[in-house]
Amino acid sequence: MRACVLVLGGTGEARGLAAALAGRPGVRVVSSLAGRVSDPRLPEGEVRVGGFGGPERLAGWLREHDVRAVVDATHPFAERITASAVQATTAAAVPLLVLRRPGWRPGTGDDWHWVPSLEEAAASLTELGGRIFLTTGRQGLPAFAALDDLWFLIRTVDPPDPPLPRNARLLLDRGPYTLDGELSLMRDHRVDTLVTKDSGGTMTMAKLAAARTLGLPVVVVRRPPAPDAPTVTTVGEALAHLDTLLPPGPARPY
Known part of the structure; x- marks a missing residue:
């Protein structure tokens, strides 16, 4: 049976991570999109559109599909989805990784x-x-x-x-x-x-x-407070973290 990873979000980072995982033997990647954009750019692998119906139902989905890890790669301001992911992964005892691109910083003249x-x-x-x-x-x-x-x-x-x-x-x-x-x-x-x-x-x-x-x-x-979970800022860092949770795959550059 392939190890299942649930990727939350339709950001560029989410799509990049899904593409990397979709080509990895022994891994099943499922991307979940909120459905708020009418014509989203779809990631590689399996795709769900629409929410899970709250943290309890998400926790049930994680157990039913034997999910090995959840990656929250949603928009930095998707507070409700992030809060639901924290509650659901805690209830289902599934590791949660947060993938967030760095915020902007002002420069000279701003x-x-x-x-x-x-x-x-x-x-x-x-x-x-x-x-x-x-x-x-x-x-x-x-x-x-x-x-x-x-x-x-x-x-x-x-x-x-x-x-x-x-x-x-x-x-x-x-x-x-x-x-x-x-x-x-x-x-x-x-x-x-x-x-x-x-x-x-x-x-x-x-x-x-x-x-x-x-x-x-x-x-x-300003961004909302970050969740209390391991957090990375790049797809490469996310893949390196997932390597500790998933079956080993072929060596690849990050």
């Missing part, structure tokens, strides 16, 4: 304003600008809905549900983005403030470089 939540981000905007480039994802937009005196350029992958800010233009797009493209977008819409989450990675990093070039303030929402 004007970053760190806040703990979307609500604090919204509260800070009246002191910073009047034309906001909002890139926090479609689920947190209600936090900005009451800001009628500001104008928003809202970029999401899929159409968001209301409530939304009244004075806004919605742009549906998916990264990766380029510096030239982000500069043109911000200039064309006369953006004077950028709002983002500390998602990390390179897919959407160009907006930060564009804000630096244009001298714009950036409101950055």
Whole structure:
């Protein structure tokens, strides 16, 4: 019987890990996607779309499929999924590994304003600008809905549900983005403030470089607290950790 690894998340790191595990003899990799994106990039191996129905059902699934390890490679802000994974793996006595890409860090010339939540981000905007480039994802937009005196350029992958800010233009797009493209977008819409989450990675990093070039303030929402579990930042580190839990496979470079 093949050793089963459950990979949670549709991030680039999750897809990279699934691809590496899918080609390994003796290993069955199952990726679980939340189903919040209408046309996700599917990883290699088996794929489940939609949640498990809470930590108790996830724990039952882990026992039923004799899962050897769970890797939480979800978005750094997927708090509910991460909390469910911690509870379920504890209940089922299955090892949990967290794969999180490093967060962003400001550089020379950056004007970053760190806040703990979307609500604090919204509260800070009246002191910073009047034309906001909002890139926090479609689920947190209600936090900005009451800001009628500001104008928003809202970029999401899929159409968001209301409530939304009244004075806004919605742009549906998916990264990766380029510096030239982000500069043109911000200039064309006369953006004077950028709002983002500390998602990390390179897919959407160009907006930060564009804000630096244009001298714009950036409101950055801090990540939620990390779970109490072994944590790595790269696919190679995740594979090395899983080597201690899974049957040995052929040697490969990390």
